Amino acid sequence: MLDAFLIALQTILTPTHLMYLCGGVFLGLLIGIFPGLGGIAGLSLLLPFLYGMDPISALAMLIGLVAVIPTSDTFTSVLMGIPGSSGSQATVLDGFPLSKKGQAARALSAAFASSLFGGLFGAIILTLFVLIARPVILAFGSAELFMLTLLGLSMVGVLAGNSLVKGLSACGLGLCLGSLGGAPATGEYRMVFDNGYLMDGIPLVVVGLGIFALPEIIDLLRQNRSISEASELGSGWFEGVKDVVKNKWLATRCAAIGCVVGALPGLGGSVVDWISYGHAVQTSKDTENFGKGDIRGVIAPESSNNAKEGGGLIPTLLFGIPGSGSMAVFLGGMVLIGLEPGPAMITTDLDVTYTIVWSLALANVIGAGACLLISKWVAKVTTIPYTLMAPFMVMVIFFAAFQATRDLGDLVALIGIGILGVLMKRFGWPRPAFLIGFVLASGMETYLYQAIQFDGIEFLLKPGVIIIGVLTALSIFFAARHSIKAAKKEKANKNTANAEVKPTNLKPQIAFSAFVSLVFAYGLYDSFQRSFLGGVFPAVVCSFMLILSLVVLIKLLLNKVDDAVNYDNEVSAGYENDSSVTGLWHYVFWLCGLLVGCFLVGYVISIGLFFITFLLIKARISIVRTLTLTTCALAFLLTLAHFMVLDLPTGYLQEVASFTAL
């Protein structure tokens, strides 16, 4: 092992290797900063270069590229609340509120410092873990993976917000949406209304963008301000690094979680950041700031998501089974270079494995380090008036959503989920719980079904299952303690008589929770149209959730103003009586207009028109500036699309044009 390690070290430190690694890192950062592109588009750019390069340099470049995807994602997550990939969704929860408080620089530097630390610490763990990884991965069968989804689900407890029933129902909505599409056991299509787009299920990136990014954009536009509330940005740069040092044990634990959970094929990648976020909340004494801008909510997911990429290498190298989209790309690249994954990677080719692991760590240091250095300046973006920023952000979000499956359906789903997100935000249905449900739905169903098929119900007696079961129970225990504490605090606040204003007109809330109940009722109806194996999972989820959502509905119907289920942001945030705040639906209509435009004349033309009208009417800037900004944005977009061979959504107009051209 030691000589393999030394050979690897020698390889890594050669100037050519370092040069190619840096090349990959900077290419990755440039591309990755644009949400929705990430490593996959980077690979298409890189592949032609791989030919004629010697394998080691090609590999270095590939690693550089893959390593920084979860790093560069952080910019848009923290600064704009746009999660570019599944790895940065939990970062949005506290990162974006920090930006709103004017602490973007602090949040960014904490995020990058944690990424750097997580990447390095992850590599140390991997160096040893890789030797025993094979039996560990083989020990995680369907039964254990199913239990792991339950552990992930238990995090809903701490993310549920004020009302547990609402939290669980929100999670149920996610589960329901996640089980849309082909059933794992039979391939039957569920809840798809014969729609080709829905058959594949809705992509996670689209859901993440819709549920988090769009509601925030709309909220900020309504208030008509810049992202940062504070007129002056504290530098905060050093503070962020100090925060990480202060929370070094949290970062260490989360890096370890990221590394190990990320190594489990079939599940790891998408839940890691939620598990570490939940872990941060559970192990903290004072939790009221989570979700409102607690720096630990940034440190936890960020230190785990870079370690996760390292973990994801393990099944890719040892079994040839990629754990995530970027690892699939990495695997494809490896095969093209002429490297074959397999058991040899921990015996005769151990030095190659170590070269990969430590190149990844080094790439993390370079990438996160570079981001750390520039974060102070980039943070200034949060002081720009939002009406100027908004068209760019809408452009980016639509573009990113469309890259998910390159179908106009992506945009429809984006707006649909965006509206759901707006309503959930308004009525206090926790969106993270929804997302966790969505992320876990398909894994949960598949692994439960497979576990029962493989071992029967006795799968519950496997030692691994019992261990994870105990962890889950502990997690629920901490969650319960957390919510009891929160309730006590609430009571204390109430006694001191500064309780927040409770809405008295419950009609809008009633309408929304009736809608939620109807969704579950439909899900239940739909699952009865399927065969037993195809419908049993959604049937169980929907009937349980139907009961919970009816509890919410009945409480509201009984006009229980003081109950925790009663929440309406329009009242609590004081929007209702504030004439400077635009109506809730106003900007939803703007976005719908853009969507209709995409269908009619395609994305490029309609985003151009959107820019012009929006900048003239909303930002009220001169025609010259409007046209300049619009031209810049479109030129950038078209160049990008051309060189990266990306399709942009085309509409009715282009369809007609291409027919007449024939």
Add this chain to the structure above:
Amino acid sequence: MNIKLSTFTPNRLKALLVVLAASSGLSSVYANADEVNFEGERVEWVVPFKEGGGSDTWARFFGPRFSQHLNGKPVVVVKNIPGGGSTKGANRFERRAKPNGLNVFSTSASTQIPYLLGDSRVKYNVKRWNVIMATPTGAVVYVRPELGIKSAAELTKLQGQKLKFGSQRAASMDLVGLLAFDMLDLDIHAIFGMKGRGSARLSFERGEVDIDFQTTSAYLKKVQPLVDEGKAIPLMSFGVLNKDGVIVRDPTFPDLPHVGEVYEMIHGEKPTGVEYNVWKTFFIAGFAAQKGLFLPQGTPDDVIESWRSAAQRVIDQDNFKEESELVLGEYPQLIHEDAVNTLSSALTISETDKEWVRQYLNDNYNTRF
């Protein structure tokens, strides 16, 4: 946003592209003068799958090589349109591709099998497209040593015993395996929802399933080591299609009987009948012509010929064999008439056979069409 975007100038991309274009045309065998000249053009190669998978790697392996050998050295770019198990990309190709030699499409078993089954999502007609090249593969069936058999000759010992088999979906290339097991009177308990053949293999290694099959290259690299350790017992190959359209022993596995031979061992007669016919059709579509490269319907002959000659030059290039082994396996690439003939038998199914297989999937695996 605009601050950040400025760091990502189009100029850098342009610079990249210049290098990209330059690197793709270093040296090559010269094309004939009467071939269509693609100089300065950009070929869009549509892959109906996500980046990183087998079909994507296949296309990205061939892309630069065609770029080098097509007359005029056009830039070849790969464009991924995933969705609907490749039917989405295929439908779009059928609808939008221009017959000018600049739009090509690569299919795989997952494009051909739904076409044969008459899946409602299929709005394309592969048969009317023009095939340039096809890549065959084989497959090997293996079982856990715990079952106590050493070769296919002992398969009858397993009759009446439930054998667990991991699969993605019944209506996929796994159908070839399922039909073969059925013909050999094996009692299979199929467990679906695997992410692909790789996940099924992992389940096998975990001891969750009893029987599995892998395509040749995956078998050689990932299962052979298990066989050497005594953790897997190979039973049979699916065989290969010879020039006369007959299935014979796979030369990569000369010691393993093919499915037809095993059928004879068990039933004492050569395989015949609807089920074997159906199996053969799906075997060809799923394995003997697993991946194919196509030009759209209505492409002029000179364009097709230019592509076919380029394919010939790609394959004839020195060290093609060594370079291709990892990506393509050991089988010779099919071009010209060989590709046309194999594809034609892969994509032809009689109405009775089609009815039979749809009924079979419906009765056994709840598959609705």
